[in-house]
Amino acid sequence: MSAGARARTAALLAVAAVVLAGCGDDSSGDSGDSGAAPKLDGRGPITFATGKDTSGNMQKLVDKWNTDHPDEKVTITELPESADDQRQQMVQNAQVKSDAYTVLNLDVVWTAEFAANRWVVELPKDEFDLNNFLKPAVDTATYVDKLYAVPVYSDGGLLYYRKDLLTKAGVTEAPKTWDEMDQACKKVQALPEGKNIGCYAGQFDKYEGLTCNFSEAVQSAGGEVVGEDGKPNVNTQEAKDGLNFLVDGVKSGEIPKAAITYQEEPGRRAFQDGQLIFHRQWPYQFALANATDGTSKVAGKFDVAPLPGKDGPGVSTLGGHNFAISAFAKNKATGLDFIKYFSSEESEKSNLLATSQAPTRANLYDDQELITKFPYLPNLKASIEGAVPRPKAVKYGDVTAAIQEAAYGAMNGQKTTDQALSDLQSKLETLTAK
């Protein structure tokens, strides 16, 4: 299976053996790195390649920019909805060295690949007030201590829970550990209205979401997928505990069987349909599950909390998007200004209000007006500040495929936890060996 392809090409693969969260101490604004970033020049019309503009707010922000900068107009190029297809298009664009895209809206996990392949240019650190951004988010935008992108959207996992059912069952606080969650479930399921409700679900289909959920489980048990030294470290008791949380959950039925097929949207439908007590999900679900137009049966009945862990609060995976400038584009100076404009406090605030996408500027999370509108903001800030990014691998595609293979196999009962993790360890070792 896919294992083989990776093992074989191991020699060809390289994963940046640097970096993980915490290594980026000097990434937050203070210059002093060897050599300043090359100067970006050229002004004029540019394009902005991004995923779908679901709320229309991107267009609004771009329109405003265009009115203020009639000679440096920005055109939005909408890419396909699926992240993989977006990456595909940007990679193809880079392969033919086309200047069709100027500013690229990159998923946080692509930054290393794009930087290492010289598809995006280094950005001048000192022109951004990176100290005001969430540190883990800034860290995702750096590669080998240089800034290649600016974080604009962030994302962290939250635990959505049915407050109404928990209260009825006599549970007053959201669970902080997996055991507490388990007990809360048992109490709720003992209620007449709690019968046939699943306990817990996340994103467990074999795709990027599983990588996030697996990493979270491992980190929340005190383990790590790739250590601070850049070496994989999944053949540990902590990692086993983490994976076992998922594997045993499926076995015991605490995680409903159907959850094995859940990506974000099917899981959201299940939660909104009242089929789940606890749901690990991104912030975007908050507004949708609270919709009172009849699409959600749980509107007003749920709340959010930080993710639970094995012995205490859990550790989220970091998501989000960074903006970078294509190495093959003209008018890079305009691109730089546009990124500054888009990552400004004003723009991020309007984005948050329009889309409920998590901002990357720390002070927005403390804005009382915003907290009234989005009560989960303090929880989200805690989630993101404690979040661990996924491995910063140049060959991220191979790393995430290996992780998915292991986690999916174990959760489906095709492999034991021990087997899955020792396989994963040796695969990641060959992937990270230069």
Next chain:
Amino acid sequence: MTTPALPPAAGGNATTSPQRHGRLALMLLSPTFVVLALVILYPLIAALRESLYLKQDGLDANGFVISGDNFVGASNYSAIFSGETATRFWNAFFNTTFFTVVGVSIEVVLGVAMALVMHHALRGKGIVRASILVPWAIPTAMSALLWQWIFQADGIANQILNSQILWTTEGFQAKVAVLIADTWKTAPFVGLLVLAGLQMIPNEVYEAARVDGANAWARFWRITLPLVKPALLVAILFRVMDVLRIFDLPYVLIGARKSSVETLSMLAFDEASKLRYGPAAAYATILFLYVAIVAYIFVKLLGADLIGEARERTRNQRRRKAKATAEPEEKEAVPV
């Protein structure tokens, strides 16, 4: 094909007529050849060339990818057939073949049945035909999404079957889901081609059979099927070639890198999306060879008369014409 209404050649000297024919034919055909060379030959050769190279890998001191391609000979191919990659390859090979054999068989049976219904429908012929063709008109990725909704955990498939099958997880049920969706989409295509064949069968043949006392079953086996065979074979050939390179349906409906439904094109795509274009091209070339071999065998064994018949027909026509005009054209009457 008698004397062409050509103005005398520029030189006006004694070129014999066959030579002039040949040159004219070449001239008339050359645009087609150029286009074919551009859109078929060039990509084929480019893919073959690509499959012999491997992108340099590894990072330099500053963490940048070292660029450039290395010539690696056949090692992209030998890598496919060794170790765990081989397991993955043969699994994909099996899946591809399985979908082809089982899928096309079901589609042919259903397609013929649909054609018979469309052919015999007395009232509302137009509506029946149009409605049977609707699935064929829907883009595959769309129909894959539609079926994903049907097959999801709390979807309608499970409601109807009153079951809790997780169709989109690894396992045999994923194959079944793909087969069902593929059949739904493509059986109408087979039906359409067979219908065209049915309409070519003259009614007198059936009347004669009826007079001779053949029942419906005998009429189907002895008359309909043999006479519709050429059209049916074309339909099957198209379908076989189509399924051999199936990609979008399992990719969208079930998901990437799920071994139960992974096909050869999905392997090539997976490699390409990880920027390993050499191995991807190697997979694509192997798939190309597989399709070419299957098509060749198919035409040789089953459809030999597909092209042969046509050739025979032209040959006979020419002979007849040649005899009629009594011109010494027979030498070049058998082209190709």
